[in-house]
Amino acid sequence: MYTQAMDIPDEPGKKLASVSTTVSDQEAAFEARIDADGRIEPQDWMPDAYRKTLVRQISQHAHSEIVGMLPEGNWISRAPSLKRKAILIAKVQDEGGHGLYLYSAAETLGTSRDQMLEGLHSGKAKYSSIFNYPTLNWADVGVIGWLVDGAAIMNQIPLCRCSYGPYSRAMIRVCKEESFHQRQGYEALLVMMQGTEAQKAMVQDAVNRLWWKCLAMFGPPDADSPHSAQGMRWGIKRISNDELRQKFIDATVPQAKVLGVTLPDPDLKWNEERQHHDYGQIDWQEFWNTVEGNGPCNKERLATRVKAHNDGQWVRDAALAYTRKQQQRAQKEAA
Amino acid sequence: MNAPVDYLLHLADNAVVLGQRNAEWCGHGPILEEDIALANVSLDHIGQARLLYQLAATRLGGDATEDKLAYFRDETQFRNYTLLELPHNGPLVGYAVSDRDYATTIVRNFLYGALMVLVWDALEKSPDADLAAIAAKSLKEARYHLHHAADWVVRFGDGTEESHKRAQAAVDHLFGYTEEFWTSSAAEDAAVAAGAGVDVRSLRAAWDAIVNETLAEATLVRPQVRGYVPEGKHGRHSEHLGYLLGEMQGLARAHPGATW
Numbered sequence A: 001m002y003t004q005a006m007d008i009p010d011e012p013g014k015k016l017a018s019v020s021t022t023v024s025d026q027e028a029a030f031e032a033r034i035d036a037d038g039r040i041e042p043q044d045w046m047p048d049a050y051r052k053t054l055v056r057q058i059s060q061h062a063h064s065e066i067v068g069m070l071p072e073g074n075w076i077s078r079a080p081s082l083k084r085k086a087i088l089i090a091k092v093q094d095e096g097g098h099g100l101y102l103y104s105a106a107e108t109l110g111t112s113r114d115q116m117l118e119g120l121h122s123g124k125a126k127y128s129s130i131f132n133y134p135t136l137n138w139a140d141v142g143v144i145g146w147l148v149d150g151a152a153i154m155n156q157i158p159l160c161r162c163s164y165g166p167y168s169r170a171m172i173r174v175c176k177e178e179s180f181h182q183r184q185g186y187e188a189l190l191v192m193m194q195g196t197e198a199q200k201a202m203v204q205d206a207v208n209r210l211w212w213k214c215l216a217m218f219g220p221p222d223a224d225s226p227h228s229a230q231g232m233r234w235g236i237k238r239i240s241n242d243e244l245r246q247k248f249i250d251a252t253v254p255q256a257k258v259l260g261v262t263l264p265d266p267d268l269k270w271n272e273e274r275q276h277h278d279y280g281q282i283d284w285q286e287f288w289n290t291v292e293g294n295g296p297c298n299k300e301r302l303a304t305r306v307k308a309h310n311d312g313q314w315v316r317d318a319a320l321a322y323t324r325k326q327q328q329r330a331q332k333e334a335a
Numbered sequence B: 001m002n003a004p005v006d007y008l009l010h011l012a013d014n015a016v017v018l019g020q021r022n023a024e025w026c027g028h029g030p031i032l033e034e035d036i037a038l039a040n041v042s043l044d045h046i047g048q049a050r051l052l053y054q055l056a057a058t059r060l061g062g063d064a065t066e067d068k069l070a071y072f073r074d075e076t077q078f079r080n081y082t083l084l085e086l087p088h089n090g091p092l093v094g095y096a097v098s099d100r101d102y103a104t105t106i107v108r109n110f111l112y113g114a115l116m117v118l119v120w121d122a123l124e125k126s127p128d129a130d131l132a133a134i135a136a137k138s139l140k141e142a143r144y145h146l147h148h149a150a151d152w153v154v155r156f157g158d159g160t161e162e163s164h165k166r167a168q169a170a171v172d173h174l175f176g177y178t179e180e181f182w183t184s185s186a187a188e189d190a191a192v193a194a195g196a197g198v199d200v201r202s203l204r205a206a207w208d209a210i211v212n213e214t215l216a217e218a219t220l221v222r223p224q225v226r227g228y229v230p231e232g233k234h235g236r237h238s239e240h241l242g243y244l245l246g247e248m249q250g251l252a253r254a255h256p257g258a259t260w
Helices: A025-035 A048-067 A069-073 A082-107 A113-121 A139-161 A165-193 A197-216 A228-233 A241-259 A284-294 A298-311 A313-334 B005-023 B032-060 B066-071 B102-123 B129-157 B161-182 B186-193 B200-217 B240-254
Strands: A269-271 A276-278
Touching: A048 A069, A048 A082, A048 A113, A048 A165, A048 A298, A069 A082, A069 A139, A069 A298, A082 A113, A082 A139, A082 A165, A082 B005, A082 B032, A082 B066, A113 A298, A139 A165, A139 A197, A139 A241, A165 A197, A165 A241, A197 A241, A241 A276, A284 A298, A298 A313, A313 B129, A313 B161, B005 B032, B005 B066, B005 B102, B005 B186, B005 B240, B032 B066, B032 B102, B032 B129, B066 B240, B102 B129, B102 B161, B102 B200, B129 B161, B129 B200, B161 B200
Parallel strands: none
Antiparallel strands: A269 A276
């Protein structure tokens, strides 16, 4: 799964760090590699602002994977068939795996997983706002696969070419799995749309609730997204928010038609001149409210993560204590 | 000869109920690696349940399906061990929603895993070729489950004072429920008589050896067990299975006949 546009600052209103204007030899080498579309590796010199931006971006992404386990996990116990239960457990487990690769990728930049989790648990670090909405019927699971993971893929494919090597490599694997999730989600919805009236109504209800939230996942319009330019320059961001959003809409409209659901936007129509779909206004105030912590589930999601972490403290302590004892025993034996 | 359907259902119900329980940790694990591991254990159990229910459905014929067997049988028709339906919070009783204690989860997986490596190993040699094939696949999984759980039992027992206390409390709470393993049931007796099943009582010494060795390494004490012997495999369950099935079956039952 995925985080929203990568240029959401963790602290609203705080400007992102800017590139130094003093050009050292190291910096020149860095810039040259970026210009040549090469990869920056952990041992390479990099500007502090590049490192900080990446840590923020990758950790936001990792947190999104972990928090994203909750809304879908909400349906594991109630999955209406054993096949769907197994698919859902495997999917949520994959999201956990993505979190793991991404925390590891961010650790190569010198920030520990504990530090990143502290950022999440204290409410300082952001995660994708899409997970602050509730999953209210079984079709939400399919729609998250189709639309949320679909939007994620649009955003993530360009990140496979991100200038930071460990992140780009993690994204290649993540994208393969996300693409599988998207097809599984769509397939589940196809089956429901061929089913009873109640099943069809569930799918439409889930689409109605999630469509606009998915469009907002691409982040604010380019005109209001001043930090994008720097990300583009560094090869961390490859395609603008609006371009990705448009691409997602153009790809999704025919899929909705095949499925037989209505996308809840009366202004959605093909524009022959632009060769793209026109679409209605996204409610950005609602988006920012949710990003800033005041969405329907922000408090529950965060409290759930904090509780799992705190409740697990004794388990982690036990593992460490046992390892230490083992080491001491081994040292004694060796002595 | 083939194993009777009731025997397959006993094995399948064990797997689905424990799979359902372990999946409750998904997204709530004590550390990300364990969250993923527990989801994997759960996934294995759901997979085993599916194969066993499918085999039972084929043998029942008519309109039986894996999902009808999992979702449309009532509590008293379930034949799982009572041990597997208990909530994760130890002896502090919890119903539909309650806190989870990882020591309870791990000790349960350990006690059941120690049994199932022996059961699947025996069933792998069953003349019931379909069951033997399921056993061969499940044996590999059960070995991993036992390995995973036993490692944590040792870490808890020989870890911190708190982890030791929690692990011992979980052992004390759960051990009595294992007595059900060694009682007989009509389904098991019929499977043994047909030559297709395993007499679990014959595995007791081997189970004791696995359990005693790990508990000793973990510095945990095996409790004396007396009195009540659970009867889940006869369809007489604890208060907890009704909630588990209510949650698991509710959506499917609200839309009978729907395909998902």
